[in-house]
Amino acid sequence: MNNEKKRILVVDDEPSITRLLKLNLEQTGDYLVQTENSSKAALAAAGEFRPDLILLDVMMPDMNGGELAATFQASPVTKAVPIVFLTAAVTKEEVRVRRGLVGGLPFLAKPVNLHEVVGCLERHLGIPQSSALGSR
Amino acid sequence: MNTTFVVEDPSRARQALKDVEQRYARLLASVTDYVYTVTVAQGRAVTTSHGPGCEAVTGYTSAEFDADPFLWYRMICSEDRPVVTTQAERVLKGEVPPPLEHRIIHKDGRLCWIRNTPVPHKDESGRPIAYDGLVSDITERKRAELALRQSQERLALVIEGSSDGVWDWDLVSKEVYFSTRWKSMLGYADHEVDDHFSAWERLVHPDDRERAQARLGAYLSGQTSTYELEHRLRHKDGSYRWILARGVALRDPAGKPVRMAGSHLDLTARKQAEEQLTQAYAELSQHEAALKSALQELQTANEELQATQLQLIQAAKLESVGTLAAGVAHEVKNPLQTILMGLDYLARNLPGDNDNLTLVLTDMRDAVNRANTIIRELLQLSGPRDFALKVEDLNSLVERSLWLIHSEIVASRITMVCKLDAELPRVRLDRSKMEQVFINLFINALQAMSQGGVLTVATRHGRFGEDRNLTGPAFAQFKPGDPVVMAEVQDTGGGIPEADLPKIFDPFFTTKPAGVGTGLGLSVVKKIMDLHGGAIDIRNNPLGGVLVTLILKAEPEKKL
Numbered sequence: 001m002n003n004e005k006k007r008i009l010v011v012d013d014e015p016s017i018t019r020l021l022k023l024n025l026e027q028t029g030d031y032l033v034q035t036e037n038s039s040k041a042a043l044a045a046a047g048e049f050r051p052d053l054i055l056l057d058v059m060m061p062d063m064n065g066g067e068l069a070a071t072f073q074a075s076p077v078t079k080a081v082p083i084v085f086l087t088a089a090v091t092k093e094e095v096r097v098r099r100g101l102v103g104g105l106p107f108l109a110k111p112v113n114l115h116e117v118v119g120c121l122e123r124h125l126g127i128p129q130s131s132a133l134g135s136r
Numbered sequence: 137m138n139t140t141f142v143v144e145d146p147s148r149a150r151q152a153l154k155d156v157e158q159r160y161a162r163l164l165a166s167v168t169d170y171v172y173t174v175t176v177a178q179g180r181a182v183t184t185s186h187g188p189g190c191e192a193v194t195g196y197t198s199a200e201f202d203a204d205p206f207l208w209y210r211m212i213c214s215e216d217r218p219v220v221t222t223q224a225e226r227v228l229k230g231e232v233p234p235p236l237e238h239r240i241i242h243k244d245g246r247l248c249w250i251r252n253t254p255v256p257h258k259d260e261s262g263r264p265i266a267y268d269g270l271v272s273d274i275t276e277r278k279r280a281e282l283a284l285r286q287s288q289e290r291l292a293l294v295i296e297g298s299s300d301g302v303w304d305w306d307l308v309s310k311e312v313y314f315s316t317r318w319k320s321m322l323g324y325a326d327h328e329v330d331d332h333f334s335a336w337e338r339l340v341h342p343d344d345r346e347r348a349q350a351r352l353g354a355y356l357s358g359q360t361s362t363y364e365l366e367h368r369l370r371h372k373d374g375s376y377r378w379i380l381a382r383g384v385a386l387r388d389p390a391g392k393p394v395r396m397a398g399s400h401l402d403l404t405a406r407k408q409a410e411e412q413l414t415q416a417y418a419e420l421s422q423h424e425a426a427l428k429s430a431l432q433e434l435q436t437a438n439e440e441l442q443a444t445q446l447q448l449i450q451a452a453k454l455e456s457v458g459t460l461a462a463g464v465a466h467e468v469k470n471p472l473q474t475i476l477m478g479l480d481y482l483a484r485n486l487p488g489d490n491d492n493l494t495l496v497l498t499d500m501r502d503a504v505n506r507a508n509t510i511i512r513e514l515l516q517l518s519g520p521r522d523f524a525l526k527v528e529d530l531n532s533l534v535e536r537s538l539w540l541i542h543s544e545i546v547a548s549r550i551t552m553v554c555k556l557d558a559e560l561p562r563v564r565l566d567r568s569k570m571e572q573v574f575i576n577l578f579i580n581a582l583q584a585m586s587q588g589g590v591l592t593v594a595t596r597h598g599r600f601g602e603d604r605n606l607t608g609p610a611f612a613q614f615k616p617g618d619p620v621v622m623a624e625v626q627d628t629g630g631g632i633p634e635a636d637l638p639k640i641f642d643p644f645f646t647t648k649p650a651g652v653g654t655g656l657g658l659s660v661v662k663k664i665m666d667l668h669g670g671a672i673d674i675r676n677n678p679l680g681g682v683l684v685t686l687i688l689k690a691e692p693e694k695k696l
Contacts, residue, residue: 014470020477027484088469091512111472111508113501114480 005032006125009051011042011068012086013060021055024114031121039063043071046078053125054078055108055117058087069105082124084108086117168193168273172201172208175266179228184208193250193273195243213239213247220252227254230264237274249278301400303383305333307356307393312336321379321402323372341368341376356385356393363396366403378403444609446638465511472511476504513656523667525564527691530621531556531595533567537574538593541582545591548582555594561690563621569664576657577625577684584629584682592626597690606687611671619690626683631676640674 008031012018018035025031034049036042039062046054054072058065065085072078088110095109100120108120122128170189175182186201186208194211201207212220216238226233235253242248251274256267295302301318305311310333319329322339329335340348344367355363363383368376383398483497534556538545545552581591600606601616614620632640641662658674665672670688677683 014474016474017470017477020474020481023481024477024484027481086473088465088473091515092508110469111476111504113476 005030006052006121006127007031007049008033008053008055008121009042009046009049010035010055010086011037011039011060011065012057013037014057017057021117025117025121028118039068042068046072046075046081050077051081053121054081054083055086055121056083058085058089082106084120084124086110086112170271172269172271173266174269176228176264179264181224181228190271193248193271194240211240213241215239223252223254227256227267228264230256230258230262232256237278248273248275250274298399299402301402302397303336303400304395304397306395307385310334318400321400322369322377328372336369339369341370344368355383356396358391363398378407440609444612460514465515468507468511472504472508475500479504510656513660523569524566525668526567527562527564528567528570529560530563530565530570530623530688531560533565533570534574534593534595534623537571537578540571541575541578544579544582548585549588550582550585551588551590553590553592555592557595557597560595560597561619561621561693563688564691565668565688566664569667573661573664573686574623574625576661580657581625581627581629581682584627589628589681592624594624594626595622596624597621600687605675606671606673606685610673611687613669613671614687614689619692621688621690623686623688624683625686626677626681628681631680631682632674634676637674637676 008025010018010021010025010033012021012035015035015037018037022033022035025033034045034051036045039060042054042056054069056065056069060068063071065087069083069085072081072083084106086108090107090109092109095107100106100123106120106124108117170193171187172184172190173187174184184201184205186196186198188198190201191197196207196211209217209220219236220238223233223236233254235251237249237251240248240250251272253270253272254267255269256264259265295315295317299317301321302313302315303318304313311331312333312335313331314329314335316326319326322329337345348365348367351360351365352363354360363381363385365381367379367381369379371377380401380403381398382401383396385393385396387393479497479501483494486493486497534554538552538554578591578593585591598620599616600611600614600618600620603622640658642659662672665686665688668688670686673685673687675683
């Protein structure tokens with residue numbers, strides 16, 4: 001792992017989820033996490049935070065994840081940033097059958113444990129698979 | 137006759153006289169003829185003398201006839217007097233008339249028949265001078281003749297009056313008397329049937345001939361005691377009439393039949409009526425059977441209707457559960473996500489080694505997984521999400537499903553029996569969904585055989601309708617003759633209580649211990665089979681355990 005921590009923008013309308021993701025990911029020592037609980041705030045934060053990857057909830061009240069992703073990809077600042085959806089809208093089976101992609105985009109189906117989140121992040125950040133979390 | 141009595145003892149003399157009188161009386165009683173003589177002069181009767189036998193025949197003595205010259209005439213029955221007079225006149229003229237039979241009134245008042253045979257005597261010139269007459273008592277003969285005639289007339293009347301035909305067969309000459317009715321019964325006039333046994337033989341229906349001759353032979357040979365035969369005889373118009381023949385044989389002292397007579401009764405109308413009755417009965421039976429069948433169909437239709445209604449209610453229930461599930465799934469998954477992440481965080485930040493805390497966290501993680509499973513299965517009930525049909529090989533899908541639960545099978549110590557049909561046609565299916573179906577069924581079977589057993593998985597193919605167990609509204613999507621593929625999953629566990637069978641597809645219904653099943657597995661399986669246009673049948677195997685049959689339409693063979 002590169003010494004420089006990867007910057008992850010986590011967007012979910014549930015503060016408890018964003019808070020625990022931040023705690024867990026940052027505790028690995030490999031990630032710097034910024035959390036946002038609305039799409040507007042996320043758009044505003046992205047320019048300044050310059051994330052390496054955006055972890056994005058799909059169903060949010062003001063703007064859904066799909067629209068937000070399109071906006072990120074349209075923005076020169078974030079268009080190259082990989083996006084992973086973290087959502088309750090698909091099942092684990094659907095994700096598994098489609099090898100982690102739904103509509104060509106990477107998906108994580110809630111509820112997901114830290115091990116699965118880290119594995120997914122490493123895959124999309126081009127990082128060799130970590131064993132930092134142990135076998136849990 | 138001159139008789140001389142020497143009277144030695146008066147009493148003996150009286151006895152002798154009495155004996156003579158009695159002998160005379162016996163002789164008189166046996167006399168049936170007497171002779172009379174008439175002398176003739178100039179063509180007229182002059183004197184008449186009656187021989188002693190006259191008393192026996194007429195009751196009058198010779199003396200009485202002598203005393204009364206016209207007694208002979210008065211004695212004649214008044215109706216017969218003219219013919220007697222005529223006969224006498226002819227004799228007086230010198231003719232020789234034939235004997236005359238006529239009636240007289242006996243002295244005791246009885247009407248008697250006599251036969252009078254006059255024999256004239258003539259002189260040299262040919263003139264009659266006298267004639268003798270022989271009078272014979274023929275009353276008994278006349279009575280017998282009358283009785284015979286009456287008997288014959290009676291018989292003729294009976295034959296004429298009866299609808300039976302009569303036959304009388306002389307077995308020696310082979311000649312047969314067939315009555316007019318016998319012949320007319322078959323459309324023939326009297327002269328159109330020969331009086332011979334062969335006439336009957338010719339008319340017997342070919343199919344009846346052997347039986348008729350056997351019956352007749354058996355009777356004539358004494359094997360049977362009566363002769364009765366129903367047979368067909370050919371009518372003059374070519375049709376056949378059913379005839380009942382009955383007869384009796386006369387036999388010589390040696391028992392050999394010499395004559396046989398009997399009757400023919402035309403049974404045709406009765407037979408036709410019987411036939412019509414039989415036919416009517418058969419038609420009635422058919423109608424009754426049709427009615428029963430219609431009733432049965434109606435009952436079946438009614439049962440199917442009720443079952444369909446139940447299914448519709450079931451489907452509606454499933455649908456509403458699915459819709460509800462889809463709505464709440466998102467809301468539940470987010471809290472689960474929080475809990476799971478929280479558990480991960482706590483697990484990594486436990487102060488020191490604390491086994492109990494680790495155990496609690498593991499239980500909580502399992503609870504989250506279980507809640508997630510319920511949500512996932514509820515979502516699967518809600519509708520075809522990502523339902524993708526492809527033409528696939530069901531056998532390979534079964535094998536992969538078995539592989540996916542391989543570790544569970546090994547751990548459960550059950551015996552696996554796999555009978556996959558090598559000729560199985562391909563099926564259009566969603567591989568992922570069908571895998572889920574088989575895994576659900578395998579898991580159910582394994583859980584039903586916690587003490588070990590045999591899990592049999594089989595595939596086969598055929599035409600819908602060949603398996604009579606697979607009927608009813610649950611199979612309404614199939615038509616008889618549809619090519620189908622079937623998969624069977626059979627366990628040797630305890631089976632399902634019969635009362636529970638109708639509820640097994642209800643969401644949240646489970647027979648498993650608490651915490652083992654969600655009660656959604658079979659609901660999901662049913663939903664997936666419905667999505668495939670297939671069907672599922674679950675029943676207890678008569679030999680124990682549960683037999684699940686999945687049935688899917690086979691893909692038509694692709695022509696190269």
